[in-house]
Amino acid sequence: MSSFTDLNLSPPVLRAIEKAGYTEPTQIQAEAIPIALEGRDIIGASQTGTGKTAAFALPVISQMIPGEKPQCLILEPTRELAAQVEDQMRLFGFYRPMNVVLLHGGVGYGNQTDGLSRKPDVIIATPGRLIDHLEQGNLDLSEIKYLILDEVDRMLDMGFLPDVKKIVDRCPQERQTLFFSATMPGAIQTLAQWALKEPAEIECGGRRSPAETVSHCFYPVAMDQRDELIEELVERTDFQSLMIFTRTKKEADSLYERMKSKEKAKATVLHSDIKQSDRTKALAGFRSGEFNMIIATDVAARGLDVSGVTHVINYRVPENPEDYVHRIGRTGRAQQEGDAFTLLSADELDYAKSVEFYVGQKIERKKLDNFDYTFTTLLQENAKPLRARRPPPKRRR
Ligand code: AMP
Numbered sequence: 001m002s003s004f005t006d007l008n009l010s011p012p013v014l015r016a017i018e019k020a021g022y023t024e025p026t027q028i029q030a031e032a033i034p035i036a037l038e039g040r041d042i043i044g045a046s047q048t049g050t051g052k053t054a055a056f057a058l059p060v061i062s063q064m065i066p067g068e069k070p071q072c073l074i075l076e077p078t079r080e081l082a083a084q085v086e087d088q089m090r091l092f093g094f095y096r097p098m099n100v101v102l103l104h105g106g107v108g109y110g111n112q113t114d115g116l117s118r119k120p121d122v123i124i125a126t127p128g129r130l131i132d133h134l135e136q137g138n139l140d141l142s143e144i145k146y147l148i149l150d151e152v153d154r155m156l157d158m159g160f161l162p163d164v165k166k167i168v169d170r171c172p173q174e175r176q177t178l179f180f181s182a183t184m185p186g187a188i189q190t191l192a193q194w195a196l197k198e199p200a201e202i203e204c205g206g207r208r209s210p211a212e213t214v215s216h217c218f219y220p221v222a223m224d225q226r227d228e229l230i231e232e233l234v235e236r237t238d239f240q241s242l243m244i245f246t247r248t249k250k251e252a253d254s255l256y257e258r259m260k261s262k263e264k265a266k267a268t269v270l271h272s273d274i275k276q277s278d279r280t281k282a283l284a285g286f287r288s289g290e291f292n293m294i295i296a297t298d299v300a301a302r303g304l305d306v307s308g309v310t311h312v313i314n315y316r317v318p319e320n321p322e323d324y325v326h327r328i329g330r331t332g333r334a335q336q337e338g339d340a341f342t343l344l345s346a347d348e349l350d351y352a353k354s355v356e357f358y359v360g361q362k363i364e365r366k367k368l369d370n371f372d373y374t375f376t377t378l379l380q381e382n383a384k385p386l387r388a389r390r391p392p393p394k395r396r397r
Contacts, residue, residue, distance in 0.1 A: 007033045010062040012095035026051030028204035041199040044180045049329045053088045056178045060146045072122040072146040077154040079104040082124050105129045106276035127163035144171045152181040183322045216340040217364040222374045223345045239311040244295045246315045256295045270296040314342040317351040321358030
């Protein structure tokens, strides 16, 4: 394994790495940093939790020239991810002061417009709000030297493709582009071919497999016993910090109501209908340990780096297998052990099979001892998926 000092990073960045307490580069950092420092474009397939942020932040900060503004643009799919990347940019730029502005929706324009008028070196933005600022003439991207497109698959999932294209179009042709996506379906490859020049391809840690430090299993349960089972699981699990993922905002809210009254749970909730200031408080409180449980929809929580998460529970099997890997990837980060449980009901058996196919392994089914299960065929081996009922034939008039 190489050391950071072998990577040709600038002295202020090396000092910041020391301050951050990193002793050696992760695999993606060791691979991406030398290539990025050569000025080449990169297409990186890497899960969150692998040190991807530092893999692009360190070489960019190392190369930035004071005075040319704005020179770096980082696009992120969600506000929370953008804020997280901002924290890391500030951390790694500690000894190389620079002006960073964060642009995302859900808050007023005033502070952001002020920030832009102060000529930032680095802009971290979600695509929708950046487009708003561009349309209002608040910024000009013609000086951008480093363009980072992060979590591209999620930006596309969220319908940002046209915005991303518009933004890339407003950046100069002469630039370095670093492009990261956990998955690389056809639409992403097409975008990459258009946005990148002869990129070096990096694939780290296997796109598909959950971190090895996570143990994960399914808990089959009848649909109407989900809530009871999750309560029991929470009751019996010795967690320090637990993230629960739901498919919908309504599920998140109703679970939050249930968990609030539990003595061991200091719970908070995160989804897109919650005010931005409360979302920020929820996350900050979870990070600081004020809350030991956060109940979140996947969209709100994807890619968030919260260190020390000991457990993840999926209230439902994710519809996209990649989401499964992302979610459970939140435990077992930075080599800590983590446990991830997924509740599985009969209507989700097909999703469970695609998760297993995607991660290339059969996921163990577990049964909670002394839990008063009502009958579910899922508790038997080789259960068949519950097929949707055929619609009744149309009546002739
Ligand atoms: P990321 O994949 O960028 O979200 O990073 C995941 C977590 O790993 C973050 O908490 C980082 O601070 C941490 N991290 C990144 N690189 C290193 C490193 N080289 N050594 C130790 N921790 C790291």
